[in-house]
């Protein structure tokens with residue numbers, strides 16, 4: 003999943019993070035805008051209240067207009083922030099009291115409606131309001147403007163606080179949202195990765211249908227996969243069947259042909275005819291052997307796929323096989339020595355497969371040894387169980403060893419010994435199915451072959 | 461008397477266009493850097509503070525000039541006199557300097573420890589809190605009940621005109637900036653202020669420029685009582701002046717905050733800051749408090765609003781009574797109440 007531009011998760015996370023970033027920025031702008039407006043509005047309201055309360059304190063005294071600025075008019079401006087405060091009361095364009103150079107906010111001012119402006123005065127930016135009143139003094143209408151202004155440091159402080167808070171919340175929101183979207187993406191893709199894992203865990207020959215639960219989006223994929231695998235396994239099964247069938251069908255008539263050939267051989271007088279028949283018989287033997295071994299191999303493959311194991315004592319196994327092949331060895335005066343440990347060993351496995359493997363090894367040892375020799379079989383081990391078969395025959399050609407376990411691969415040392423080249427293939431397959439291995443070596447002392455079947459004990 | 465001139469310095473600011481006069485000038489030569497202070501407080505009061513400060517900062521020479529509060533205002537506002545620190549009891553004028561952009565901001569650990577009400581705009585820093593009190597003649601009041609609040613005072617004066625006629629003292633608010641500050645705060649805080657003024661006027665109240673003279677006259681028996689005397693000053697006098705008693709009103713007590721600020725054109729800003737830190741930490745120096753008689757701003761004090769003691773609030777509210785028209789109106793009412801004949 004890493005690095006690939008096609009990673010669904012990465013694309014999902016990036017898209018969700020982009021959305022979160024957009025929302026964060028929108029949130030930030032909204033909060034700052036709304037809060038900024040609100041604080042400005044608050045300052046305007048206080049300014050207007052202040053100017054109005056000054057205007058309310060206007061009175062005419064003996065025909066002259068006077069004002070008694072209420073304490074609260076200015077002190078209220080000092081309650082929220084420590085901003086500078088200026089005021090200016092103007093009567094018919096002439097200063098009545100206050101800061102006489104404080105400008106009047108520009109604009110169309112109507113009586114009773116406060117008019118706001120922002121300007122610079124004495125080196126600071128001011129928010130100012132003017133409230134206009136008309137007053138009758140000495141029977142004359144007099145126009146009074148009350149200007150109140152305040153610096154905006156408190157406002158700036160509040161707005162920077164709001165900005166900081168909004169930024170912090172925006173960033174936090176973005177981080178949380180991104181983390182959550184990463185989680186969500188992972189969650190959404192979990193069935194997919196579970197499926198991928200299940201597929202990866204499978205052995206090369208496991209063609210069972212996928213049983214893991216898949217979300218509806220994956221159902222077509224899983225369905226396709228399953229039907230593909232069932233077709234594949236059916237095809238494999240058919241070819242396996244075909245081999246078994248074919249081997250079986252070939253073996254029986256071959257036996258008949260061989261008997262007939264031997265009968266004929268006895269009756270032949272011309273040496274070249276006898277030679278031809280011997281070759282024929284040998285070919286029949288090889289075919290028959292091949293068919294048998296193919297059959298066995300097919301059986302091994304089948305059972306390995308669905309290994310049914312039980313506890314097996316390898317000593318018993320060896321004894322059984324030696325009993326079985328004893329007569330063949332006796333025919334050639336080969337004596338078999340069994341060297342078994344006192345302690346019983348335990349191996350978990352399929353007894354039929356194990357027997358088949360051991361039989362093939364011993365069969366080779368007998369087959370490739372000259373008459374009147376010994377075969378030494380030894381069993382050892384505690385964690386790992388080793389069955390070693392050493393004979394006094396021709397040994398292996400070093401160049402052959404690597405390829406001997408291959409199918410139909412025979413050594414250059416076989417001479418006229420009949421064989422199909424499947425024996426060690428069967429042994430290797432069985433060993434692998436049980437988590438073990440096969441070791442092939444030429445005995446450095448005697449020059450014979452030493453074949454060891456290694457299996458894990460339990 | 462050590463403090464004899466103290467209150468003299470709180471002279472009236474009304475004749476403000478007059479050029480400012482330095483009443484006293486003292487110098488404390490020491491190291492290379494020079495700190496120029498313009499203050500309304502008598503050098504005798506400040507001497508222990510200056511010496512103690514110099515002991516801690518031996519590299520700083522000090523020039524200590526004394527002027528009235530009006531003079532201080534004129535010096536900084538109109539004449540651009542070169543000072544590094546302005547110390548004044550005129551809270552309203554200090555506030556106006558800061559509001560009009562003639563002071564510079566200063567921040568330090570020491571100023572951050574001050575309670576919120578003791579500083580404004582990080583420019584004006586209060587370092588004392590000095591209440592306005594009633595000073596009475598002890599002998600005369602042996603037979604009279606001591607008033608506990610202003611209503612009680614009005615009743616007492618009304619009930620005993622023969623005792624009090626011509627024997628009441630208070631500030632002439634036309635001449636004394638501090639008197640004006642206390643009077644305007646009174647008028648804001650209680651309904652009975654104008655009634656009290658009226659009663660005092662009817663009893664031919666004597667008007668003074670300064671707390672010192674009032675106390676002297678109360679002690680001598682010329683006055684039966686003096687209203688709105690600077691408490692810090694009266695308490696110092698208690699020790700060596702027999703026959704006077706200090707009474708704090710129970711309805712409310714206006715508390716003046718003596719404050720310091722650094723003018724815009726100050727040169728030795730750093731040294732001025734050191735002095736502000738020193739003054740802000742006065743509550744940790746009981747020996748200086750003892751020597752000067754100046755009650756320091758206590759660092760753990762809450763806002764005075766909840767108690768009887770009401771520190772006059774620094775801030776734009778103080779500009780109201782500096783308003784030309786408002787002042788005119790106030791003085792007109794006051795004069796008509798006090799001078800009735």
Ligand SMILES: Nc1ncnc2c1ncn2[C@@H]1O[C@H](COP(=O)(O)OP(=O)(O)OP(=O)(O)O)[C@@H](O)[C@H]1O
Nearest residue numbers: 366367370397412413416421422423424425426451
């Ligand atoms: N004990 C042995 N001594 C010498 N060579 C051996 C021995 N066992 C196996 N080989 C060599 O390994 C080769 C492969 O053995 P494998 O059993 O697979 O085939 P095979 O014996 O030729 O045929 P079959 O399938 O009939 O057993 C043999 O052809 C032979 O060359």
Ligand SMILES: [Mg+2]
Nearest residue numbers: 366421425426
């Ligand atoms: Mg073989």
